[in-house]
Amino acid sequence: MLRPNPLSRAIALLEGPQTQGRGTPFWASFAVVVAIACAYPLFADGYDVGNNVYFFNWTFMALGLSLIWGYGGTLSFGQTAFFGVAGYSYGVISINLGDAYGLTLFALFASVAAAALFAALLGYFLFFGRISGVFLGIVTLSVTLVLERFMAQTAGPEWRVGLARLNGYNGMGSMPSLTVPWFGGDIVLFPDVQLYYFTLALLVVSYLGLRILVNSRFGNVLVAIRENPQRAEMLGYDIRVYQLVTFVIGSAFAGLSGVLYTSWGNYITPASMNMTAAALPIVWVAVGGRSDLTTTLIGTLVVLAGFQALTIHGSQYALVVMGVLLVLTVLIAPRGLIFGLGTFLAKCFHHKTTAGRE
Amino acid sequence: MAILETRELNKWFGGLHVTSGVNFSLKQGEIHCLIGPNGAGKSTLFRLILGEHLPTSGQIVYEGVDITKAKSFERIRKGISVKFQVPGIFKALSVRQNLQIALQHHRRPEDLDEEIDRLLEFLKLTEARAQLAGNLSHGQKQWLEIGMAVGLKPRLLLLDEPTAGMTPDETAATGEMVQALNRDGVTVLAVEHDMAFVRQIAHKVTVLHFGKIFAQGTIDEIVADERVAAIYLGDAHA
16 A cells, blocks of 8 residues: 655645545645735735735634534634733733834733633633533623623723723724844834735634644544534533633634734724624624635635625625625525535536536 | 442432432343333433433442442443434434544544444445435434444443334344344343334343332243233323
């Protein structure tokens, strides 16, 4: 038997029953898309590049929700809470430590860790208390809204952590951008191109890392819990631990979104944790196809771009359109519009190739 | 030697005494069937053994160890396995993946594929391995779940109405599967209504009635017992 080469072994880790897309055609397309994304800043203006960074920022939160909800079967409304915790943590840490010596990168890791820790604490009570289904959604939504209310009342001068003022409803600003220490001078990830490549690289690594996770033995158990938690437990798995670990990882991704967003715009407000903000990730992920990372990613980018275009032209109507989109998804393609489209195209392609052989 | 014992086991649901002082002993290596009219407390006794319900009082001892307060997954890890009445499978996953999830925790990665193939053949599901489990026939779903339960290499297998909804041929084939497992050393405790199936597999039968053990013996002794016939017709009270 031939020993598989390292590349095919690596690709084997990325493929499996839990993800759409496999084989040379898929990975060739993936390489082309990444190459186009890398070349994009060469022929786009600074505003558009920065705008794409804004879109990329949200995809981590969506991928995290896909893991928790699409793969694990737990509908969490709390992504924005962890987004906010990490965003505010980044502000507090980076304002106090400054941006020299790569300390903003430390702030990034510490803030994501803070979101993960908060998720671990909340998740422990939820999963070990056997709270599931709609009740878990209600509790996570409540936590988000409580955090929003809390941060909104921190306007007074007494609400400060060291040098960092929380500033109530107006939000916290003036935190430094992410800065990478480099020979001959730090690279400030504020000019859009550098931040674009940094975020794109993080996105590619996160996407591939999550693909490996969901196709691993851990991922197998995760989808088993989604399908039938009682059976999964009766196969000897402590499902509470699997659910908790998934919740923490998914929430940490929301935290990463929070840090990137805060660093990108140099501000964060309590409104980033309000009812609308909490509902939007659900729409992105549901419309794309929550049970697959690729459809979640594509769906999120498409819906975000559409939402922004609508906001520019139609103001508040954009939110109504989002609601309609969610209802249509539930009625027409419950597994997601992009997922449905992908399945349809795959069927047509399969049909053509089979017909060609006959 | 008893592999499983319940001592003075009681379970109350509000004012309802569902399991009433049950002292039950299951010998290692036997196939034991639990029968009784609807509401006799068979399923509750199963759930108590599995840890899905905790008893109000009493003790459950498995292989000499008190497991009364152990979590369900801990009991499974100790060597107990279960097949539910309604097929408890992962419908949106393939047949092969269902078995992989059951086996992956207990096998070395290099042995996994071979073991799954062997199990697929034993379950007569080789042809259907790539199908979604939700698309199988009812009987095949039941077999798949038996396969998942057996894949854990249990020493005690609990079967809750394993032949419910099966054709006579499927029922007979299931009986052969259970007997084959028993020959390999697995102790079996089954709740069953189908008396032909009980006759096919049972070494010993326990009749439950109003949450209490009403009679025990071989299938012939149970069938000959007029009191048992009477409770099925609704004439007797324990």
